[in-house]
Amino acid sequence: MSSSRTAPEDTAYVADPAPGHGALRPARSWLHSDAPALSLNGPWRFRLSPTARVAADFAAGAFDDGGWDTIPVPSHWVLQGDGAYGRPHYTNVQFPFPIDPPHVPDENPTGDYRRRFTVPAEWAGAERVVLRFDGVESLFRVWVNGEEVGAASGSRLAHEFDVTAAVRPGDNVVAVRVHQWSAASYVEDQDQWWLPGIFRDVTLHARPAGGIEDVWLRTGFAAGRGGIDPEITADPAAFPVTLRVPELGIEEVWATPADVAPLDAGAVQPWTAEQPRLYEATVTSAAETVTVRLGFRTVEIRGDRFLVNGRRVVFHGMNRHEAHPERGRVFDEEHARADLARMKRFNVNAIRTSHYPPHPRLLDLADELGFWVVLECDLETHGFDAVGWTGNPSDDPAWREAYLDRVERTVERDKNHPSIVMWSLGNEAGSGDNLAAMSAWVHARDSGRPVHYEGDYTGDYTDVYSRMYASVRESEQIGTDGSRAPLLGCTPAQGARQRTKPFVLCEYAHAMGNGPGGLDAYEELTRTHPRLHGGFVWEWRDHGIAATAPDGTPFFAYGGDFGEVVHDGNFVMDGMLLSDDVPTPSLHEFKAVVQPVRFTFADGVVEIANQRHSADTSDLRLCWRVEHDGAVVADGVLEAPVVAAGGTAVLPLPPIPVAADAETWFTVDAVLASATAWADAGHVVASAQLDRSAPRPVPAARARGDWRPAEGTLALGVAEFAGGSLVRLAGRPVTGPRLELFRAPTDNDEGAEVDPDADANVAGASHAALWRRDGLDRLTTRRMSVECADGALRTVDRVSAANSGRWVTVESVWSLDGDALELRVEATPSRGWSTVWPRIGIHLELPDGERPVDGVEWFGTGPLESYPDSMRAARTGRFAAGVAEWGVPYARPQESGHRSALRELTLTSGGTGVLVVTALPDTRGRRPGFTLSRHTPQQIARAGHPFELPAGTASHLIVDAAQHGLGSRACGPDVAPEFALRPEARTLRLRLRAV
Numbered sequence: 001m002s003s004s005r006t007a008p009e010d011t012a013y014v015a016d017p018a019p020g021h022g023a024l025r026p027a028r029s030w031l032h033s034d035a036p037a038l039s040l041n042g043p044w045r046f047r048l049s050p051t052a053r054v055a056a057d058f059a060a061g062a063f064d065d066g067g068w069d070t071i072p073v074p075s076h077w078v079l080q081g082d083g084a085y086g087r088p089h090y091t092n093v094q095f096p097f098p099i100d101p102p103h104v105p106d107e108n109p110t111g112d113y114r115r116r117f118t119v120p121a122e123w124a125g126a127e128r129v130v131l132r133f134d135g136v137e138s139l140f141r142v143w144v145n146g147e148e149v150g151a152a153s154g155s156r157l158a159h160e161f162d163v164t165a166a167v168r169p170g171d172n173v174v175a176v177r178v179h180q181w182s183a184a185s186y187v188e189d190q191d192q193w194w195l196p197g198i199f200r201d202v203t204l205h206a207r208p209a210g211g212i213e214d215v216w217l218r219t220g221f222a223a224g225r226g227g228i229d230p231e232i233t234a235d236p237a238a239f240p241v242t243l244r245v246p247e248l249g250i251e252e253v254w255a256t257p258a259d260v261a262p263l264d265a266g267a268v269q270p271w272t273a274e275q276p277r278l279y280e281a282t283v284t285s286a287a288e289t290v291t292v293r294l295g296f297r298t299v300e301i302r303g304d305r306f307l308v309n310g311r312r313v314v315f316h317g318m319n320r321h322e323a324h325p326e327r328g329r330v331f332d333e334e335h336a337r338a339d340l341a342r343m344k345r346f347n348v349n350a351i352r353t354s355h356y357p358p359h360p361r362l363l364d365l366a367d368e369l370g371f372w373v374v375l376e377c378d379l380e381t382h383g384f385d386a387v388g389w390t391g392n393p394s395d396d397p398a399w400r401e402a403y404l405d406r407v408e409r410t411v412e413r414d415k416n417h418p419s420i421v422m423w424s425l426g427n428e429a430g431s432g433d434n435l436a437a438m439s440a441w442v443h444a445r446d447s448g449r450p451v452h453y454e455g456d457y458t459g460d461y462t463d464v465y466s467r468m469y470a471s472v473r474e475s476e477q478i479g480t481d482g483s484r485a486p487l488l489g490c491t492p493a494q495g496a497r498q499r500t501k502p503f504v505l506c507e508y509a510h511a512m513g514n515g516p517g518g519l520d521a522y523e524e525l526t527r528t529h530p531r532l533h534g535g536f537v538w539e540w541r542d543h544g545i546a547a548t549a550p551d552g553t554p555f556f557a558y559g560g561d562f563g564e565v566v567h568d569g570n571f572v573m574d575g576m577l578l579s580d581d582v583p584t585p586s587l588h589e590f591k592a593v594v595q596p597v598r599f600t601f602a603d604g605v606v607e608i609a610n611q612r613h614s615a616d617t618s619d620l621r622l623c624w625r626v627e628h629d630g631a632v633v634a635d636g637v638l639e640a641p642v643v644a645a646g647g648t649a650v651l652p653l654p655p656i657p658v659a660a661d662a663e664t665w666f667t668v669d670a671v672l673a674s675a676t677a678w679a680d681a682g683h684v685v686a687s688a689q690l691d692r693s694a695p696r697p698v699p700a701a702r703a704r705g706d707w708r709p710a711e712g713t714l715a716l717g718v719a720e721f722a723g724g725s726l727v728r729l730a731g732r733p734v735t736g737p738r739l740e741l742f743r744a745p746t747d748n749d750e751g752a753e754v755d756p757d758a759d760a761n762v763a764g765a766s767h768a769a770l771w772r773r774d775g776l777d778r779l780t781t782r783r784m785s786v787e788c789a790d791g792a793l794r795t796v797d798r799v800s801a802a803n804s805g806r807w808v809t810v811e812s813v814w815s816l817d818g819d820a821l822e823l824r825v826e827a828t829p830s831r832g833w834s835t836v837w838p839r840i841g842i843h844l845e846l847p848d849g850e851r852p853v854d855g856v857e858w859f860g861t862g863p864l865e866s867y868p869d870s871m872r873a874a875r876t877g878r879f880a881a882g883v884a885e886w887g888v889p890y891a892r893p894q895e896s897g898h899r900s901a902l903r904e905l906t907l908t909s910g911g912t913g914v915l916v917v918t919a920l921p922d923t924r925g926r927r928p929g930f931t932l933s934r935h936t937p938q939q940i941a942r943a944g945h946p947f948e949l950p951a952g953t954a955s956h957l958i959v960d961a962a963q964h965g966l967g968s969r970a971c972g973p974d975v976a977p978e979f980a981l982r983p984e985a986r987t988l989r990l991r992l993r994a995v
Contacts, residue, residue: 008053019405022150027412030360046071059143076195090559092568095383102183126206135200139182153184156356210287226268226296271295274615276370295418306502316594317350317536331359341678355427366419379426395432425453457489468507479529505535510971512574513747517869517966544579592872595686629662630878710788717821724786737842744940751969775801833983841960853955858905869965913995920989961986
């Protein structure tokens with residue numbers, strides 16, 4: 001490493017809120033141009049210093065960087081070098097430095113980059129040479145051949161520097177100094193990892209004389225015809241300029257800038273998220289051709305409706321961060337395309353770019369594949385909440401220029417994308433004049449798109465009413481005409497005004513760990529209250545960073561795993577997609593809840609409702625099948641007319657053979673008739689089931705009156721007992737069944753958010769804390785009696801916890817019935833229980849022995865997990881899974897894997913059946929559920945990461961009479977009262993037989 005030859009430079013600029021200086025060019029569109037360009041991506045020389053006060057001599061062309069390391073650009077330096085350049089840092093709200101705006105600590109990691117490049121000889125005729133940075137976190141200065149050309153901040157924004165006077169033909173050196181912290185960090189406090197470095201592309205552009213500096217082709221659509229309103233930025237000498245849209249036969253020549261005028265594009269197919277029709281247009285001067293893909297659509301707000309092309313839009317959206325476990329926010333187009341295709345397969349139709357503009361190529365993909373996009377500015381100041389918003393830049397005139405620069409760079413870069421239907425000022429930055437000024441600028445610049453910002457509770461400067469994590473009840477009140485319920489932060493008059501606007505949940509259904517529950521309740525509101533336009537789930541994917549445990553086990557790290565002084569734990573793991581791209585059950589639930597085709601069954605018919613925005617059903621086939629106890633006995637294709645968007649059709653059902661001794665289920669799937677850019681033919685878009693089972697009586701429990709005291713050993717069918725306790729089952733050792741009231745708390749169970757619409761909160765404490773307080777994770781048993789009768793055994797236990805005066809009485813009756821052994825368990829709680837319970841079940845532990853239980857086949861709901869408030873994706877059928885793949889590998893281990901409505905299961909060992917368990921409904925027709933795991937709930941609850949789970953020595957089967965719902969209390973509403981499990985008496989009836 002070279003030694004410093006000059007004194008450290010002054011670093012006052014690090015605390016300057018101004019967005020940049022020097023030869024920084026005005027913002028413009030990210031254009032596809034045939035003008036010469038040279039990518040500077042690749043290996044750069046790099047050194048990291050612990051403070052911002054570093055000698056500036058590294059910028060000189062003759063500087064010897066031979067002792068420096070090499071780092072790839074784009075990348076984040078904290079994700080390179082296996083920790084040699086610092087570590088990632090996660091916070092949600094907290095600032096990772098003292099709140100002392102605009103200052104940051106002297107301990108400010110500073111990365112110096114150098115790269116040599118060659119300017120082609122043919123560039124000598126260029127009018128201007130521009131150096132473009134698409135993303136640098138957080139503040140950077142640039143030198144070319146030792147000459148400083150400028151500095152800029154705005155990490156997720158593009159910056160171009162005019163380096164014409166600094167570059168020369170042949171060899172050149174570019175040097176960049178990047179500071180991890182700066183004044184800009186105060187307005188970039190998004191819920192994500194802090195990841196410094198040059199993480200997007202660096203490109204050198206030769207701007208030709210007579211070139212086209214910028215293009216904006218505004219489009220509109222009405223009455224089947226398209227319109228183009230062009231804006232061409234170029235030197236007058238660049239004219240004439242020609243617009244061509246070959247598909248539409250357009251060739252418009254503008255001889256001078258004054259000739260540029262709107263034109264009628266004629267009959268066109270409109271662009272929508274469902275039918276993303278694009279037309280390629282070129283804008284050409286004598287020196288340059290720019291290509292723009294046009295999508296004809298008109299966005300408007302009419303009354304309290306948000307419309308595109310005159311039709312109401314319902315956002316079935318996701319909040320999307322740029323996140324990858326190895327690359328961080330470095331863009332990979334192949335991965336991004338696969339990610340968006342996955343969204344389409346799961347019926348996601350909208351993206352909110354939380355909370356910054358993404359890589360511009362992502363928006364090209366959104367145009368192409370079809371998404372409604374709410375594009376968000378790179379702005380969040382959430383950490384000021386810790387000081388009561390004192391000093392918040394949003395209302396400080398010193399920050400006005402920075403705020404306006406950020407929104408200008410956001411809008412100008414991406415203004416040509418038809419997928420963008422709304423601009424968002426940012427997120428969780430309080431309120432103030434600077435935000436109002438941003439909104440005024442956007443309205444003046446682009447009248448064709450509304451402005452969004454959730455923090456404008458009173459609606460002073462935004463066009464839609466937006467909230468995050470509003471409960472179902474509050475959302476319904478917002479959507480109901482005449483409701484006078486108070487709105488957050490509003491006077492009655494302000495609330496009345498907000499109710500005249502379209503309502504959007506910019507964040508809802510916090511998808512942290514196992515959950516969320518209750519998605520279907522929100523979706524139903526959009527069908528009954530047209531003012532409600534859906535929303536955006538928080539969020540699309542987990543942000544885990546690939547790491548390795550001390551024993552070499554790979555895992556996905558979250559906050560605190562890198563030794564951060566302050567952090568927000570696993571709150572960054574709140575996606576419907578795991579860090580390794582695996583969809584969680586919640587994503588399957590989302591797909592089922594928002595499916596665009598709905599089926600309603602009546603006597604002998606099914607009504608098909610097409611709830612799409614604009615696409616008819618000509619791309620779908622309706623495939624049906626009939627199953628008897630999960631075995632297909634008939635199938636076919638329904639002959640259906642094409643149903644227009646918003647329309648319905650009623651079809652007769654095919655003949656359905658009903659079994660006398662089996663359940664009969666009719667299933668219909670709407671599948672793609674042919675392949676698309678995002679799915680293969682046959683992909684299931686929507687599905688529904690109809691139960692046509694003939695009534696069958698449930699065998700009555702045998703009444704016994706001949707009980708007598710019992711002791712010693714006893715054999716009943718497949719079971720052996722000692723002292724009333726089960727010791728062997730189907731020839732293998734077993735422990736249990738014991739009452740299980742505990743589940744490894746989900747992230748929602750651990751949440752202490754208070755939901756005013758739920759009645760299960762106790763002083764804001766989390767459910768998990770109350771369960772631990774009441775000892776549900778450490779229950780003990782006292783055997784009260786053991787009795788036997790002819791072919792039967794009865795035990796009565798009292799189950800309670802240390803330091804608790806509450807208990808549950810558990811009566812277990814085993815009795816032979818033909819070749820089956822029936823177990824009936826009655827669990828009755830004492831008085832005094834004050835909280836919800838996580839579950840009411842019985843736990844069987846099956847030690848490994850020579851042939852461990854390694855899987856299960858079952859008839860019930862599946863194939864994935866389901867819970868009381870998350871059942872839409874569950875279908876009834878026969879399924880199989882290995883115990884190792886049973887649960888979901890959440891970044892923080894927690895309850896998962898519960899399957900509801902069990903009829904029958906077979907435990908397997910090496911693919912061979914061991915034990916068959918038949919579950920009977922209780923007197924109210926309620927069926928039990930079950931889980932299978934290599935760990936107890938208590939073991940799972942103690943682990944912070946999957947690698948911390950102990951090696952399993954047994955398989956654990958828990959059959960639940962009931963489970964508590966999921967909710968989204970980690971950041972949002974609690975479990976709805978109808979899905980909350982109150983302490984109550986429950987019955988389980990199981991029949992067991994060996995295979």
